[in-house]
Amino acid sequence: MKNIVRLMSLLLIIGAYNTRFSFLSLNILLAYIPLELSFQFFRVKKNSLKIGLAALFMLYFPNIPYLVTDIIHMDILDIYNHFTGDSIKNLGDWTLTVVLFLAVFSFVLIGFGQLLKLLNYIKNRYALNMTQVSLILIAACLLSSLGIYAGRFPPRFHSIDIFVRPWYVFKTIFLNWSLVKLEIVFLFLILHLAIVGVMTMNKQLSKLK
Template sequence: MSPRVFLLYLLACLWCCIVLNLRMQMAGHHYYAFMLWNLFLAAIPLGLSLGLRRVRRPILALPLLAAWLLFFPNAPYVLTDLMHLSEHPGGVPKWLDLLMLLSFALVSLGLGFQSLHIVQHWFARQYSHATAWCVSIGALGLSGFGIYLGRFDRWNSWDLLHRPASLLSRIATYILHPMAHTRTWSFTLGFGTLLIFAYLFWFSSVPTAQDNRKLD
């Protein structure tokens, strides 16, 4: 990731903070302060992927890749915060709430896609283009499931370490009894497909460079 792109993301995060602060000042309450935490979680995969670029041996990359995959759904998860539109209006125009939620959602999604692009490039270097694309599509599909677990079941990424038995048991229930959880798999399929298309559009707009040509 070039310094120019990094600076752009910093400015975009600053923009989100400015819009959120304006919204809280106008409403007189801090209900949407949790958006800052969500933005921070969305940035974690990017930080992990930047560390991955310095790892050459696949065996040493496994812990970093596992952590990245665990936190990656937090980036597209912010899209579902649009469900909070019109909550606790406090006299704030709906367009401002929409602007704020869209700003956080799009910036978070951009952070996630940037991290995925770095991971994809790493796999392309280590293995093959086909492997890299399989990893990317798989991660996006799994994110649909991860978003469901976070939005509706209220699980967090760190619950895999804090409450692994409960989380894995819940996941096993969904897998072993899919027909009893049609909403879960419909959501997973729908959002997973949306994220795949969104990433393909994002990827197609990445400027052609020597590093990027290896993935074309």
């Protein structure tokens, strides 16, 4: 499973490189980092290492749902005629469409699955009830929503910025607010919770005979 994810990530990174979606190579790499961190979390035994890996996982996790917002770049592809309403038979750009879909679908499915697996571990490790776990999940999704906003809208932070200029990042994300920011972050939060809800419903349906 882990090696398949690693191979898939590598193929998607290579597939997007030197195309009009070259930005996807970096975004996929950043989305892969939290997956690898989660793999290592369940491999190591020392509690201190687990705490560090969990913290880094949450730091890089927003890069996974951030891929959803990359659909805004679809307008650079020549696949649709807005005047006639017809699709254009452009194999290269349709290939990029498929690559984008695979990246979003795969990383969201696996990434949120790892998030829920991590929460389940915390639940069992510290004997938490469902209310406590739900609050942790909402908090994690809210922080991820803030991360997406910080990465998509000016001044557009990258994951490395939190290490280079931590106070400026903290101040901009948590202390500078506007009504529009609140609305967009709330929208991203709904996206997170909807993904979790769909995955939970799918899990329940799979148990039905």
